[in-house]
Amino acid sequence: MFRLLEATGRPMTAIKVDGRTVQAEIGANLASVLLRAGFQPFRTTPVSGEPRMPYCMMGVCFECLATIDGITNCQTCLETVREGMVIERQLGASPIKPAGEGAP
Amino acid sequence: MPAVASSDYVVIGGGIVGAAVSYGLARAGEKVLLLDEGDIAFRAARGNFGNVWVQGKGGTSPAYADLTRRAANDWADFARELEERTGQDLHFRRPGAFYICFSSEELQRRAETMARIDKSATVASPFEVLDRPELAKRLPEIGQDVAGATFCPSDGTANPLHLLRALISGTILLGGRYLPRQAALGLRADGQGVAIDTQAGIVNAGKVVLAAGLGNEKLAPQLGMSAPVRPVRGQIMVTEKIRPFLHFGTNFIRQTLEGGCLFGESSEDAGMDDATTLPVLKETARRAITAFPLLRNARVVRAWGALRIMTRDGVPVYQQSRSCPGAFVLSVHSGVTLAPFHCGAIVEALRAGVLDAGTFEPFSPERFHVQAA
Numbered sequence: 001m002f003r004l005l006e007a008t009g010r011p012m013t014a015i016k017v018d019g020r021t022v023q024a025e026i027g028a029n030l031a032s033v034l035l036r037a038g039f040q041p042f043r044t045t046p047v048s049g050e051p052r053m054p055y056c057m058m059g060v061c062f063e064c065l066a067t068i069d070g071i072t073n074c075q076t077c078l079e080t081v082r083e084g085m086v087i088e089r090q091l092g093a094s095p096i097k098p099a100g101e102g103a104p
Numbered sequence: 105m106p107a108v109a110s111s112d113y114v115v116i117g118g119g120i121v122g123a124a125v126s127y128g129l130a131r132a133g134e135k136v137l138l139l140d141e142g143d144i145a146f147r148a149a150r151g152n153f154g155n156v157w158v159q160g161k162g163g164t165s166p167a168y169a170d171l172t173r174r175a176a177n178d179w180a181d182f183a184r185e186l187e188e189r190t191g192q193d194l195h196f197r198r199p200g201a202f203y204i205c206f207s208s209e210e211l212q213r214r215a216e217t218m219a220r221i222d223k224s225a226t227v228a229s230p231f232e233v234l235d236r237p238e239l240a241k242r243l244p245e246i247g248q249d250v251a252g253a254t255f256c257p258s259d260g261t262a263n264p265l266h267l268l269r270a271l272i273s274g275t276i277l278l279g280g281r282y283l284p285r286q287a288a289l290g291l292r293a294d295g296q297g298v299a300i301d302t303q304a305g306i307v308n309a310g311k312v313v314l315a316a317g318l319g320n321e322k323l324a325p326q327l328g329m330s331a332p333v334r335p336v337r338g339q340i341m342v343t344e345k346i347r348p349f350l351h352f353g354t355n356f357i358r359q360t361l362e363g364g365c366l367f368g369e370s371s372e373d374a375g376m377d378d379a380t381t382l383p384v385l386k387e388t389a390r391r392a393i394t395a396f397p398l399l400r401n402a403r404v405v406r407a408w409g410a411l412r413i414m415t416r417d418g419v420p421v422y423q424q425s426r427s428c429p430g431a432f433v434l435s436v437h438s439g440v441t442l443a444p445f446h447c448g449a450i451v452e453a454l455r456a457g458v459l460d461a462g463t464f465e466p467f468s469p470e471r472f473h474v475q476a477a
Binding site (some may be wrong): 011046047072073092093094095096097098101102 | 347348349363364397398399401402
């Protein structure tokens, strides 16, 4: 459904999207890469369980959330592609990590 | 100025207190008009924590302890009726709440205060004093540095935004009118009733109820009443939605049904400044993480400040004007907890045209007069 209009010539890298390997340009907008990769839905909501996809693409609506490198609720429209990134779909509310885990 | 509206009852202030009174009046078949200010208003009803809170209240006033306990006991029926009428889910739960203490001295003082209040109150509200091991059995995520807690099964929580919306939509469903962006600029007794100046023109009221929060201070004296209130700022933050882990209320942390965790406990004199400040938010977050260490892994998504409507002793002020008997003032910081009272017994008193001394004398602002001491 979505395709790249023009190539930028930036170097490519392999990222993991819901278990699949996807080739993406380093520095590309992550939400746009996920849309092109057919990542659908991005998540289901904590309240109603409805499927959600990016809406505003500019950091306002919080619809494009996904888990990036184990961190939940990341706004994918504000992220750019980095080497080795792992993106997972989040279903409903995520459990909070125990006190001994997570960032130092 | 032209007369633009008239009603048997006009309630000034579209927060939870004013909306509860309006709803109660409309439900009783009265003709009611609710005047609300615009979005420049200091809206305590839209910034509060959402606790239906009993424990520790009424330390200086047994009447206030009883009022609070009765209202909390009435909350379930109140919520059911309002939900059935409006289709709004108020997210009311009453699992009880813990007041978390960070030292054994604090826990002991707290236990003594609770025992003292319990002795003077006539409506029962049991409580338990829990040391750390007992608390950890009930709240497995509790932190090592918590000394203990008092637990009171009377406490509950509700979604204050849903409550406000339900009360206003319920008022309208029952034939009441709601006029937003109509601040009351001035009031005067006019024959049998009250004339209210608004931006649009004069609104004529048979009876008027002042529920304008901090705005009461300027409005009440115009009709021979007094509302000695001051703003006490609270700062609250909310996290991303997390799978439920906290199934009880606490004095400063609660998890909503939707999963977001609210932290808030600050009390500051900041005048009419309702902003947030980093030192207060930082200290609130530090104490939240001390209470529940796993919260260090939760991300805060919003923070806000709001101004409580605080009387000198923290006890509500309910007063009827002597010079203008159709005028009443309600100044309350516990609009959520006392909502069943405001749409029930208060409404009956308004309709009877008198705040009977038995119920309302302890809540008269005359208690602040030095002669009364």
